Amino acid sequence: xxxxxxxxxxxxxxxxxxxxxxxxxxxxxxxxxxxxxxxxxxxxxxxxxxxxxxxxxxxxxxxxxxxxxxxxxxxxxxxxxxxxxxxxxxxxxxxxxxxxxxxxxxxxxxxxxxxxxxxxxxxxxxxxxxxxxxxxxxxxxxxxxxxxxxxxxxxxxxxxxxxxxxxxxxxxxxxxxxxxxxxxxxxxxxxxxxxxxxxxxxxxxxxxxxxxxxxxxxxxxxxxxxxxxxxxxxxxxxxxxxxxxxxxxxxxxxxxxxxxxxxxxxxxxxxxxxxxxxxxxxxxxxxxxxxxx
Amino acid sequence: xxxxxxxxxxxxxxxxxxxxxxxxxxxxxxxxxxxxxxxxxxxxxxxxxxxxxxxxxxxxxxxxxxxxxxxxxxxxxxxxxxxxxxxxxxxxxxxxxxxxxxxxxxxxxxxxxxxxxxxxxxxxxxxxxxxxxxxxxxxxxxxxxxxxxxxxxxxxxxxxxxxxxxxxxxxxxxxxxxxxxxxxxxxxxxxxxxxxxxxxxxxxxxxxxxxxxxxxxxxxxxxxx
Numbered sequence: 001x002x003x004x005x006x007x008x009x010x011x012x013x014x015x016x017x018x019x020x021x022x023x024x025x026x027x028x029x030x031x032x033x034x035x036x037x038x039x040x041x042x043x044x045x046x047x048x049x050x051x052x053x054x055x056x057x058x059x060x061x062x063x064x065x066x067x068x069x070x071x072x073x074x075x076x077x078x079x080x081x082x083x084x085x086x087x088x089x090x091x092x093x094x095x096x097x098x099x100x101x102x103x104x105x106x107x108x109x110x111x112x113x114x115x116x117x118x119x120x121x122x123x124x125x126x127x128x129x130x131x132x133x134x135x136x137x138x139x140x141x142x143x144x145x146x147x148x149x150x151x152x153x154x155x156x157x158x159x160x161x162x163x164x165x166x167x168x169x170x171x172x173x174x175x176x177x178x179x180x181x182x183x184x185x186x187x188x189x190x191x192x193x194x195x196x197x198x199x200x201x202x203x204x205x206x207x208x209x210x211x212x213x214x215x216x217x218x219x220x221x222x223x224x225x226x227x228x229x230x231x232x233x234x235x236x237x238x239x240x241x242x243x244x245x246x247x248x249x250x251x252x253x254x255x256x257x258x259x260x261x262x263x264x265x266x267x268x269x270x271x272x273x274x275x276x277x278x279x280x281x282x283x284x285x286x287x288x289x290x291x292x293x
Numbered sequence: 294x295x296x297x298x299x300x301x302x303x304x305x306x307x308x309x310x311x312x313x314x315x316x317x318x319x320x321x322x323x324x325x326x327x328x329x330x331x332x333x334x335x336x337x338x339x340x341x342x343x344x345x346x347x348x349x350x351x352x353x354x355x356x357x358x359x360x361x362x363x364x365x366x367x368x369x370x371x372x373x374x375x376x377x378x379x380x381x382x383x384x385x386x387x388x389x390x391x392x393x394x395x396x397x398x399x400x401x402x403x404x405x406x407x408x409x410x411x412x413x414x415x416x417x418x419x420x421x422x423x424x425x426x427x428x429x430x431x432x433x434x435x436x437x438x439x440x441x442x443x444x445x446x447x448x449x450x451x452x453x454x455x456x457x458x459x460x461x462x463x464x465x466x467x468x469x470x471x472x473x474x475x476x477x478x479x480x481x482x483x484x485x486x487x488x489x490x491x492x493x494x495x496x497x498x499x500x501x502x503x504x505x506x507x508x509x510x511x512x513x514x515x516x517x518x
Contacts, residue, residue, distance in 0.1 A: 041383065041384045041432075041433045042383055042384060042385040043383070043385075044382045044383055044433060045381060045382065045383060045388065061332050061358050062332060064402065064432060064433060066358070066362070067362050067402060067433075070359065070362070070365045070368075071364065071368060071382075074368050074369065074372070083355075083358075087354060087355070087358060091333070091341070093338065093341065094341050094354075097341070097342070097345035101345060113312060113338075114335075115312045116312075138333060139333070165333060166333040167333065167334055167335040168333075168335075
């Protein structure tokens with residue numbers, strides 16, 4: 001019997017598909033004769049009483065999830081996501097530098113510091129990456145803090161906004177595609193493969209409608225991991241290896257003319273019932289096995 | 294050794310500004326000397342850049358992240374043998390009162406309050422501390438038992454400006470390698486406990502501190518030489 005703690009926050013239960021997925025994790029673990037408890041902010045002192053820790057709340061070194069992961073790690077628990085993965089994947093600067101160093105095919109990317117925000121650099125960025133280009137805050141998640149800019153004025157405005165939290169931002173070539181591949185990887189093995197389709201007329205999977213506060217999301221279609229293109233799976237596995245250790249990752253990949261380019265590697269990938277698990281039903285079992293191994 | 298710093302421009306060791314370093318393909322042992330190493334600030338990115346080049350660097354990103362998150366700092370400090378007060382990480386007043394009672398000293402664990410603490414003597418005070426440091430109870434706080442007087446001391450290369458905290462300063466530097474920071478400690482007679490760490494503001498660095506840093510670098514240059 002392994003005692004698993006699953007760190008969650010209330011928003012993890014606001015979407016019924018995510019809630020269902022969390023309940024499936026619990027049911028699967030209990031079927032495998034393990035104990036599975038949801039861990040909340042109120043009872044973080046209980047972490048040392050468990051054998052494994054599974055983090056489902058949004059991760060970032062600034063959030064409580066990082067502290068939870070670190071406390072689990074320091075107490076010798078088996079942890080998904082590890083503090084290392086959170087540190088690297090939550091900061092796109094860190095992630096891109098590692099991917100670049102390991103020769104992973106990437107969308108052309110540049111890094112901009114606060115001091116470089118001047119006319120000459122902006123001109124050079126547009127020359128190198130084309131127009132429009134994409135400005136990303138290092139802490140982007142769920143398609144937020146990623147914006148397309150067409151001129152120097154909007155470039156400056158977006159960068160200034162992102163510079164409030166981070167002294168460096170990422171610039172990327174704008175590569176429009178109908179969908180992004182999402183490849184789920186667990187301990188160097190492909191777990192699931194999905195297509196995150198862009199909403200009609202949009203360029204990101206999740207976007208706000210003009211003048212409205214509500215986010216709209218594109219469809220998610222799943223294909224069996226065995227049916228996914230070999231080259232796609234190979235690129236995803238290489239990208240995860242570059243991040244550095246065994247963990248649960250979701251790799252976003254763009255396909256352009258038969259070539260695959262990594263957009264980003266996410267720790268703590270979203271798992272929604274009926275989406276990521278639509279074809280590969282065993283993902284819950286595999287994750288519980290990884291936590292209890 | 295290459296020193297990367299905005300604080301000093303010349304020293305006994307080759308020194309460059311952070312921007313210059315980020316644009317260079319430097320391959321060296323990097324000593325990152327900044328006041329503020331907080332996550333996503335330039336001090337953090339200097340260490341990150343060095344690490345991704347596989348250059349040895351002081352301080353490492355891991356140590357930066359851990360030192361500035363009070364519960365993680367206390368956990369690692371305790372393992373290292375640094376005296377720390379009993380603490381609880383939670384957003385529940387009930388649990389804090391059950392585990393520690395009063396009086397308490399409360400430190401934030403949210404990313405937006407990087408400096409400060411609150412001493413709490415009653416349940417009402419604890420609610421207020423949780424509401425403000427927990428940003429309306431959204432973040433847990435790190436509540437510590439109040440054992441003595443809480444004070445902050447400058448820590449430069451492990452040397453602190455308080456005689457009773459000398460050992461804590463040295464051990465903290467050995468464990469976390471943060472060259473410049475502010476330590477929050479509790480003193481009870483000759484006993485001292487580490488409570489929290491925060492960045493040193495530029496205005497808190499005086500000329501004599503810069504002199505101390507330069508002397509340390511001179512010693513380092515002689516050791517290498």
